Amino acid sequence: MTLNVLVIGTGAVGGFYGALLAKAGARVSVLCRSDYTEVKQHGFSINSTLGTWQFKPEQVLAKLSDYQGIADVVLLCTKIIPAIDRVALIREAVGDNTAIVFIQNGVAIEAELQTAFPNNEVVSALAFLCCNRTAPGQIQHLAYGRLVLGNLPGFVSAKTEQLAELFRQAGIACETTADIVAARWQKCIWNAPFNPLSVLSGGLPTLAILQSQDALVRAIMQEVVAIAAASGHHFAEDIIDKNIDMTYNMPPYKTSMLLDFERGQAMETEAILGNAVAAGRQLGVPCPRLESLYGLMQLRELALISADKTDVTQTISEV
Amino acid sequence: MTLNVLVIGTGAVGGFYGALLAKAGARVSVLCRSDYTEVKQHGFSINSTLGTWQFKPEQVLAKLSDYQGIADVVLLCTKIIPAIDRVALIREAVGDNTAIVFIQNGVAIEAELQTAFPNNEVVSALAFLCCNRTAPGQIQHLAYGRLVLGNLPGFVSAKTEQLAELFRQAGIACETTADIVAARWQKCIWNAPFNPLSVLSGGLPTLAILQSQDALVRAIMQEVVAIAAASGHHFAEDIIDKNIDMTYNMPPYKTSMLLDFERGQAMETEAILGNAVAAGRQLGVPCPRLESLYGLMQLRELALISADKTDVTQTISEV
Numbered sequence: 001m002t003l004n005v006l007v008i009g010t011g012a013v014g015g016f017y018g019a020l021l022a023k024a025g026a027r028v029s030v031l032c033r034s035d036y037t038e039v040k041q042h043g044f045s046i047n048s049t050l051g052t053w054q055f056k057p058e059q060v061l062a063k064l065s066d067y068q069g070i071a072d073v074v075l076l077c078t079k080i081i082p083a084i085d086r087v088a089l090i091r092e093a094v095g096d097n098t099a100i101v102f103i104q105n106g107v108a109i110e111a112e113l114q115t116a117f118p119n120n121e122v123v124s125a126l127a128f129l130c131c132n133r134t135a136p137g138q139i140q141h142l143a144y145g146r147l148v149l150g151n152l153p154g155f156v157s158a159k160t161e162q163l164a165e166l167f168r169q170a171g172i173a174c175e176t177t178a179d180i181v182a183a184r185w186q187k188c189i190w191n192a193p194f195n196p197l198s199v200l201s202g203g204l205p206t207l208a209i210l211q212s213q214d215a216l217v218r219a220i221m222q223e224v225v226a227i228a229a230a231s232g233h234h235f236a237e238d239i240i241d242k243n244i245d246m247t248y249n250m251p252p253y254k255t256s257m258l259l260d261f262e263r264g265q266a267m268e269t270e271a272i273l274g275n276a277v278a279a280g281r282q283l284g285v286p287c288p289r290l291e292s293l294y295g296l297m298q299l300r301e302l303a304l305i306s307a308d309k310t311d312v313t314q315t316i317s318e319v
Numbered sequence: 320m321t322l323n324v325l326v327i328g329t330g331a332v333g334g335f336y337g338a339l340l341a342k343a344g345a346r347v348s349v350l351c352r353s354d355y356t357e358v359k360q361h362g363f364s365i366n367s368t369l370g371t372w373q374f375k376p377e378q379v380l381a382k383l384s385d386y387q388g389i390a391d392v393v394l395l396c397t398k399i400i401p402a403i404d405r406v407a408l409i410r411e412a413v414g415d416n417t418a419i420v421f422i423q424n425g426v427a428i429e430a431e432l433q434t435a436f437p438n439n440e441v442v443s444a445l446a447f448l449c450c451n452r453t454a455p456g457q458i459q460h461l462a463y464g465r466l467v468l469g470n471l472p473g474f475v476s477a478k479t480e481q482l483a484e485l486f487r488q489a490g491i492a493c494e495t496t497a498d499i500v501a502a503r504w505q506k507c508i509w510n511a512p513f514n515p516l517s518v519l520s521g522g523l524p525t526l527a528i529l530q531s532q533d534a535l536v537r538a539i540m541q542e543v544v545a546i547a548a549a550s551g552h553h554f555a556e557d558i559i560d561k562n563i564d565m566t567y568n569m570p571p572y573k574t575s576m577l578l579d580f581e582r583g584q585a586m587e588t589e590a591i592l593g594n595a596v597a598a599g600r601q602l603g604v605p606c607p608r609l610e611s612l613y614g615l616m617q618l619r620e621l622a623l624i625s626a627d628k629t630d631v632t633q634t635i636s637e638v
Contacts, residue, residue, distance in 0.1 A: 200519050201618035204625065212621055216614035219607070288538070288607040295535035296615070299520035302531055306523065 002027055003162065006071040006093050007057075008064075010035065010044075012131040013103055014077030015139040017147070019046045019055035020170035021075075021163075029059035029067065031093075036062045038136035048141035050171045064092040071095065073163065076102040079260075080109055080271035087116040094120060099159050103127050103147070105256070106271025107188045108279055110152050110181065122152045123160050124180040126187055145172040150180025185228035186235060190243050191272050193220040195257035196293040199267065199300060205252035210244065216289070218244065223287040227276060230283040261300075269297045321346055322481065325390040325412050326376075329354065329363075331450040332422055333396030334458040336466070338365045338374035339489035340394075340482075348378035348386065350412075355381045357455035367460035369490045383411040390414065392482065395421040398579075399428055399590035406435040413439060418478050422446050422466070424575070425590025426507045427598055429471050429500065441471045442479050443499040445506055464491040469499025504547035505554060509562050510591050512539040514576035515612040518586065518619060524571035529563065535608070537563060542606040546595060549602040580619075588616045 003026040007018040010030045022028040032039045043056035061067055074093050078084050086102075094100060099121035100113055113122050130143040149164055151157050156176045167174035177183055197209050197217070210217055221240045228235065236242075260267045273294045280287035322345040326337040329349045341347040351358045362375035380386055393412050397403050405421075413419060418440035419432055432441050449462040468483055470476050475495045486493035496502055516528045516536070529536055540559045547554065555561075579586045592613045599606035 197615070197618060200615050202622035204618055204622050208621060208625060209618060212618055213614045216611065219610075289611045291538075292535060292608045292611040295532045296516070296519050299516060299523055299528060299531055302527060303521035303523050306527060 003072045003159075003166070004058075004069055005029070005073045005075055006031065006067060007075045007077060008090055008093070009076060009078035010039065011077065011079075012133040012139055013127060013129065014075065015044050015055070015133060015137075016046065016048070016129070016131050016141055016145075017077065017103060017127070017167070018057070018075065019044055019053070019139065020172060021166050022055050022057070023053065023171075024166040024169040026166055027058045028055075029061065029071075030057045031061045031064060031067075033062075035136035036060065042137055044137050044139055046139050046141065048139075049143065050141070050145075064090075067093060071098050073099050073101055073159070076100065076104065078104070079266065080104050080106055080268055081266040082270065083266060086112060091116070096120075099123055099157070101125055101149070101160075101163065104271070105191070105268050106275055107184045108275040109184075109271055114152055121157055121159060123149055123157070123163075124152055124184065125149045126180070126183055147172065147174045148177055148180065148183050149174065150177040150183065152180070154178050154181065179233075182228070182233040182235075185224070185231070185233045186239070188228070188272070188276055189221050189224045189235075189239060190247070191255075192224045192276055192290060192293075193217045194247070195255045195272050196269075196297050198255040198258035199261045200293070200296050203254075203258060203262065205254055206247050206250060207252035210247050214244070220289045220293070223280070223285075223290050224276060227280040227283060227285045227287060230285045231279060267297070267301065269294070269301065273297060322391045322478075322485070323377075323388055324348070324392045324394055325350065325386060326394045326396060327409055327412070328395060328397035329358065330396065330398075331452040331458055332446060332448065333394065334363050334374070334452060334456075335365065335367070335448070335450050335460055335464075336396065336422060336446070336486070337376070337394065338363055338372070338458065339491060340485050341374050341376070342372065342490075343485040343488040345485055346377045347374075348380065348390075349376045350380045350383060350386075352381075354455035355379065361456055363456050363458055365458050365460065367458075368462065369460070369464075383409075386412060390417050392418050392420055392478070395419065395423065397423070398585065399423050399425055399587055400585040401589065402585060405431060410435070415439075418442055418476070420444055420468070420479075420482065423590070424510070424587050425594055426503045427594040428503075428590055433471055440476055440478060442468055442476070442482075443471055443503065444468045445499070445502055466491065466493045467496055467499065467502050468493065469496040469502070471499070473497050473500065498552075501547070501552040501554075504543070504550070504552045505558070507547070507591070507595055508540050508543045508554075508558060509566070510574075511543045511595055511609060511612075512536045513566070514574045514591050515588075515616050517574040517577040518580045519612070519615050522573075522577060522581070524573055525566050525569060526571035529566050533563065539608045539612070542599070542604075542609050543595060546599040546602060546604045546606060546609075549604045550598060586616070586620065588613070588620065592616060 005026045005028045007014045007030045018028050040060040101123040103125040126148045128144050128146045131141045134140050164174045164176050257267050277294045324345045324347045326333045326349045337347050359379040420442040422444040445467045447463045447465045450460045453459050483493045483495050576586045596613045
């Protein structure tokens with residue numbers, strides 16, 4: 001059976017993975033907001049380590065109500081930021097047999113969709129991807145691309161296996177797991193320190209952060225591990241060592257949060273950090289470092305929008 | 320007896336307090352580095368809430384070895400930053416009967432001078448001052464000015480009383496205390512959260528920080544209180560409430576660390592934060608929030624001097 005896929009959110013992530021599914025034979029349509037005119041006319045140009053090709057979606061939509069047919073899969077690929085209501089964004093496209101698949105960042109981001117669509121398959125997906133949208137309809141895939149998929153609350157459906165197989169046919173690594181929630185917490189072990197530290201440091205890449213603050217990074221990771229454990233997700237003893245070693249061996253990267261910050265775009269502070277802190281508080285797990293980073297990120301975002309800072313002409317000198 | 324005072328460090332703090340002592344009748348000389356030519360020729364112009372006057376130092380020195388006479392008091396008013404060796408800076412001016420008075424920021428900044436000058440009076444001073452050096456030799460005093468003086472390790476000498484009396488005669492509030500170390504910790508309760516948060520937030524004034532992160536500010540203050548207590552300095556139960564209330568009632572201020580940051584000048588991260596963290600570690604007092612802020616300030620300073628951040632062209636996207 002050929003899958004009807006509707007991609008919502010066609011930045012780098014949605015454009016790239018949508019193009020892969022189309023390449024593997026799915027009927028892929030896209031909801032485009034800012035890039036509608038360009039994509040409607042020319043589709044997407046994919047410039048990837050997997051090759052260079054054009055992705056012409058089945059339907060290019062300016063609004064969901066224009067969609068013809070019923071989606072087997074809604075593939076949600078937006079950022080998770082307060083300005084985007086994920087449920088409202090996709091509701092119109094969700095039929096009785098539609099699976100909701102989200103390739104998004106963060107932890108504890110499942111309940112919202114599970115609650116809103118209790119009778120639909122909800123599939124959580126993690127991407128390890130280095131990819132940019134360089135212009136409207138222009139997707140540049142630089143490295144990686146691996147996906148991990150799993151149904152909520154914890155199994156793997158036939159449709160999920162079908163999707164995974166399509167991704168593999170298109171040329172990327174794709175795993176399925178019956179414990180995708182654990183996989184999210186595992187990814188959070190890395191994200192929770194490096195994303196906020198990269199922004200709060202004023203733009204340092206991962207290697208410089210680690211070389212200067214190895215102990216702090218480990219202590220933050222330990223808080224995530226403790227929260228994950230309290231929520232039932234236990235990792236191997238050496239999970240932190242492995243994350244640290246991997247980061248020392250990576251080229252110095254800028255995190256996604258830092259890139260958003262530098263581009264003046266909304267950051268995924270809540271999904272990556274706020275939700276982890278909320279889980280820690282709910283479970284009674286002390287997480288003073290995560291709380292400090294979270295508070296600082298809130299201040300950083302406040303400073304971006306605040307006029308307060310221009311009102312101040314005096315200082316109290318503490319010498 | 321007329322006091323011979325030699326001021327070392329003639330920015331806003333040294334210029335202002337030196338001018339006050341001269342006004343009250345002391346013989347005040349100054350060591351000037353960057354502003355030597357201007358000050359040698361014209362002295363200091365003081366524009367203060369206490370009035371407007373010229374302060375013509377007895378001697379204006381480009382280097383200490385030019386000093387004629389013996390200083391009764393060396394008044395050290397530089398910032399405390401790694402680039403400045405306080406002991407080396409003053410050594411040549413310290414005679415057998417010279418009292419070393421430092422009006423400087425931070426905690427645990429005493430031992431260095433006590434160890435280097437075991438036979439001299441060492442007097443620790445805290446200033447609550449709003450004052451700027453607007454141009455070479457131009458001092459603008461905007462508000463406050465109160466001083467607290469006390470000898471180390473914990474008494475008040477006749478010379479300290481004499482200095483305090485001169486400051487009072489010049490028109491500012493000046494107290495003496497036999498426990499100046501406790502007074503430093505008390506000031507650190509306010510400095511430790513607000514200074515780094517103002518920089519790391521990207522420039523927020525105190526009120527905006529507090530309105531957004533009341534709980535975090537209190538938790539940081541609590542860590543300072545715990546470290547102070549472990550080192551023998553106990554404060555009233557409501558010390559944190561009082562600091563919070565005072566800050567809500569202050570006009571929104573920029574901290575000294577933020578001003579240094581905005582001016583591209585070295586910040587007193589070690590004196591204000593690093594020394595508190597070191598004391599916590601030494602005393603076995605957990606201070607995860609202070610450690611996080613300290614680590615972040617080190618990263619912020621690293622980013623200022625680092626070329627690393629320009630080397631990075633790729634990103635790993637965590638969606």
